[in-house]
Amino acid sequence: MANGDISWRCTVIQCTLTIQTNSKISNLLTENENIFHGHNIVENRDIQRQIVRNNCKRKVNECISERLNTIFRHELMAVENTELLYGISSIRKSTYRQRQKIISAAPILINELVQQIKINSLTTHRNETFCHVDEELKIVIHTSKSNLEYLVNNSYTILGGGQAWYRQIEKLRLKIEYDKNESEISTWLKYFFGLSFLHSIDISDTFYELFSIASNNNKISAVFDCILANVIENDSIYPPHL
Structure with a gap:
């Protein structure tokens, strides 16, 4: 209030009673x-339940990373006589509803994901953009300017796409051959993962050297074409100079 006094209202929604106290x-x-509620006396268990509910909802807003069950159990342990409580499930539900108000729903479609990432605008502690989205290719990259500068200035670079290569091997049904220790095809396929440890200027030459010793096999050629299109060529998604 303007004069510093505090106005209080009844916790029962239907009740319009208000009282004033000093600051x-x-x-x-x-x-x-003048104090008349106009409803039955609120039982102690109802008051206890309301206190726990309010505390849970307040903690949900303050501790956004803390698990809801942890918050819920912590507040219940603070109650001296839990036998006075009833309707615990309603407290739990209200706690979950409060968390849903401050956390966006998980996207279902890729377009929804892209838009949600753009809106949230994730940044690092240095206030650098950490999440980059290519809306056309639907690619999400988590990195920052500092990370990219390190990769560019470092003597060696880490070649991306290792997981994509392995998925391609599985797709072409070469996994059984890949898992063999003494197979010529297995050895050749595993050589590709060593490209990640080469300097960016040496990757392309080494890649073509590997192709020159490859077996005459349609599946091997498919692996080669996949890596060439996605990693080796300058206009690929993950060129060596990145």
């Missing part, structure tokens, strides 16, 4: 004869 909550300013 230190030491004196009741409302006359006793």
